Amino acid sequence: MKVPPAQPGSWEDALQKAGDGNKILLFTDKNRDLFGEFIGHRAIGVVYNPEYEQYANYVPTQISRRYDGFIYIEKTRALKPISLPAQIT
Numbered sequence: 555m556k557v558p559p560a561q562p563g564s565w566e567d568a569l570q571k572a573g574d575g576n577k578i579l580l581f582t583d584k585n586r587d588l589f590g591e592f593i594g595h596r597a598i599g600v601v602y603n604p605e606y607e608q609y610a611n612y613v614p615t616q617i618s619r620r621y622d623g624f625i626y627i628e629k630t631r632a633l634k635p636i637s638l639p640a641q642i643t
Contacts, residue, residue: 555604556604557598560596561596563593564593564594565594565615565617565624565626566595566626568593569626570628575628576626576627576628577625577626578625578626579617579624580623581617581621581623585618586618586619587618588618589616589618590616590619591616592614592615592616594612594613594615595612595613595614595615595617595620596611597611597613598611
């Protein structure tokens with residue numbers, strides 16, 4: 555599924571602008587206050603419809619209060635099921 559570009563000013567937009575590649579943010583008691591601002595965060599889960607991107611897929615988030623860590627994966631694909639033999643002996 556093609557996901558629209560991140561909305562300007564969102565966490566996903568900021569992490570994309572930080573450079574190519576996947577990223578991880580780890581929040582501790584020492585750095586949690588640095589990430590206290592409410593910023594839009596794209597919620598992609600089991601149910602996701604790109605047509606509603608601007609209306610329902612972003613939630614204002616204090617990311618360091620919501621999560622202990624945040625993983626940004628730039629590009630991914632669906633998992634493929636493992637094919638098992640018809641009969642296991």
